[in-house]
Amino acid sequence: MTTITRADCEARDRADPLASFRERFALPEGIVYLDGNSLGALPKAAALRxxxxxxxxxxxxxxxxxxxxxxxxxxxxxxxxxxxxxxxxxxxxxxxxxxxxxxxxxxxxxxxxxxxxxxxxxxxxxxxxxxxxxxxxxxxxxxxxxxxxxxxxxxxxxxxxxxxxxxxxxxxxxxxxxxxxxxxxxxxxxxxxxxxxxxxxxxxxxxxxxxxxxxxxxxxxxxxxxxxxxxxxxxxxxxxxxxxxxxxxxxxxxxxxxxxxxxxxxxxxxxxxxxxxxxxxxxxxxxxxxxxxxxxxxxxxxxxxEADMGALRAKSLALGDLFLALVEQRCAAHGFRNGSAARHERGSQVGLLHPEGYAIMQALIARGVIGDFRAPDMLRFGFAPLYNRYAEVWDAVDALASVMDTRAWDTPQFKARAAVT
Ligand SMILES: Cc1ncc(COP(=O)(O)O)c(C=O)c1O
Incomplete structure (x- = not known):
């Protein structure tokens, strides 16, 4: 398997027919938002309206x-x-x-x-x-x-x-x-x-x-x-x-x-x-x-x-594929199981199963990568092809690898459950 680099992901962003939609959303700097399946990001037009x-x-x-x-x-x-x-x-x-x-x-x-x-x-x-x-x-x-x-x-x-x-x-x-x-x-x-x-x-x-x-x-x-x-x-x-x-x-x-x-x-x-x-x-x-x-x-x-639904679907699947491939590449030793549906019947999200899923997700959020957690053990990542970029997927898995390599999740702060997970 060839190694996927961030430069590869940036190249995919440059070739993405939906790339221009990103600037239509008010996303904060430094955040990778992979929770559009729970709460979609803010379209600038909605704020104006x-x-x-x-x-x-x-x-x-x-x-x-x-x-x-x-x-x-x-x-x-x-x-x-x-x-x-x-x-x-x-x-x-x-x-x-x-x-x-x-x-x-x-x-x-x-x-x-x-x-x-x-x-x-x-x-x-x-x-x-x-x-x-x-x-x-x-x-x-x-x-x-x-x-x-x-x-x-x-x-x-x-x-x-x-x-x-x-x-x-x-x-x-x-x-x-x-x-x-x-x-x-x-x-x-x-x-x-x-x-x-x-x-x-x-x-x-x-x-x-x-x-x-x-x-x-x-x-x-x-x-x-x-x-x-x-x-x-x-x-x-x-x-x-x-x-x-x-x-x-x-x-x-x-x-x-x-x-x-x-x-x-x-x-x-x-x-x-x-x-x-x-x-x-x-x-x-x-x-x-x-x-x-x-x-x-x-x-x-x-x-x-304004977006073409076929292009949205193609990008959504591609973002999910990229995420799963990068998890395999970077996190194989960390005990994640793939909780996602098979590709041909997968929606716009993937799930990773891990007994410490809640704490891992909190540690990721603390690093600016926002997904969510679904009990008992699923880290859930949603891909919104209108505004998510391939390079963000790379950054998200990079942060996940770092959280796992350093056991950053293993602190009481990240294990205390909030009301909304
Ligand atoms: C499949 C599904 N149905 C319904 C709901 C929630 O509906 P409501 O907007 O009434 O809270 C959710 C919320 O996540 C959902 O995932």
Whole structure:
């Protein structure tokens, strides 16, 4: 194996067709940021947009801005931008609430559309909020005529087989999965799993938290029924950015929103006593949109939409490959195990497993290399091809090698767990 040098990585940066996007982000000097899969970096355009939204729209134009600056249809406008990233029609996506709340809405809709069935099928490795929301909803809804509602969990690779099981398959109302696993980064075959769910008569809900903006997604081609996703990860919408939801056009009229708020009413400003759902995707809104954070997301989406998704995917894989090759080159003696998915089914992140993973990550962060830690033992590194550089990957592994060679992680300071890991 030929040795990879920093100069090699710099040469790749010079040849990178996405290189110019880096300067569109406000990244601090001296930091290697490999956590865009948790909180995307700040697009300079988002900062400017928020300043405008605060000072001009809110400060000067006050409540007129609902019409003048079209705050009122910002959820639809931002949703239409996300639609382009996930293979949906503009009218199928809307920005609202958090991913967790949108999961609740979509699972509730799906259960309602399959009244004779009792099972939400998912996997134990799904992101916990996806499982908790399902548990809470089941508890709230109680029993069905056919028996008790149930969240059934089978390992991800057995989902398709479980749907083939005639007795179970006939009982599944909705299959709820995260497209790219938050820990392993493993990608489910969206089209194949969706087809299996449909063959069993079930609906399919995809969580795109680690997919949207990270890799090509085609909800339309896969014939997905529902989807949700985060605004603050690869979409760079800022901390706590509003999330999005997708409902295939063919289902929109059938949805009776469980959170029937006035923003999802057909005529919010007639102030009717009775609820009449808005036509189309808008009925999935509940309350007033968070205009400032949605403005940040909307501006961030414009930056992402300038990039070619094929180029993003190619660079994302190349950054991950480089990272893993450098870890092998520099850290082979340090007991890391590769916790990443196989290349052909890997999202935009890699994971290294080590019993001292938490302390090692803290020591790395102290050196300016920011990834994160997922219990019990995973150091997680996300690659955001819009702003990460190949040379940064080299620097990150250089810092990791140094942390390991010097045992810099082995101090009580780095072993004390913070609230957010
Ligand atoms: C797959 C997945 N779904 C949902 C969430 C969180 O959703 P929320 O924005 O509601 O906290 C995360 C957060 O990391 C996630 O990874």
């Amino acid at each position: 928020v300043k405008h939204a605060v000072e001009r729209e809110w400060g000067a134009d006050l409540i007129k801005s609902w019409n003048v600056h079209r705050w009122i249809d910002l959820p639809q406008r931002a949703g239409a931008k996300i639609a382009r990233l996930v293979g949906a029609k503009a009218s199928e996506v809307i920005v609202a609430d958090s991913t967790s709340v949108n999961l609740f809405k979509m699972l509730a809709a799906a259960l309602r559309m399959r009244p004779g069935r009792r099972v939400i099928l998912s996997e134990p490795g799904n992101f916990p909020t996806d499982l908790y929301v399902a548990q809470g909803l089941i508890e709230m809804l109680g029993d069905r005529p056919g028996g008790k509602l149930e969240l059934k969990l089978v390992p991800g690779e057995q989902i398709v087989g479980a749907l083939d099981d005639a007795a179970l398959g006939a009982d599944v109302a909705v299959v709820s999965l995260t497209h790219v696993n938050y820990k392993s980064g493993r990608i489910h075959d969206m089209a194949a799993v969706t087809a299996k769910a449909h063959a069993a008569g079930a609906l399919m809900l995809w969580d795109l938290a680690h997919s949207a903006g990270a890799l090509p997604v085609d909800l339309g081609a896969a014939k997905a029924d529902f989807a949700v996703g985060c605004g603050y990860k690869y979409l760079n919408g800022g901390p706590g950015a509003p999330a999005f939801l997708f409902v295939a056009e063919r289902h929109q009229a059938a949805i009776r929103p469980p959170l029937a708020g006035w923003m999802g009413h057909a005529h919010p400003f007639t102030f009717d006593v009775g609820y009449e759902p808005a036509p189309g995707i808008a009925r999935n809104l509940c309350g007033t949109p968070p205009v400032l954070s949605m403005s940040a997301l909307d501006a961030a989406l414009d930056v992402m939409l």
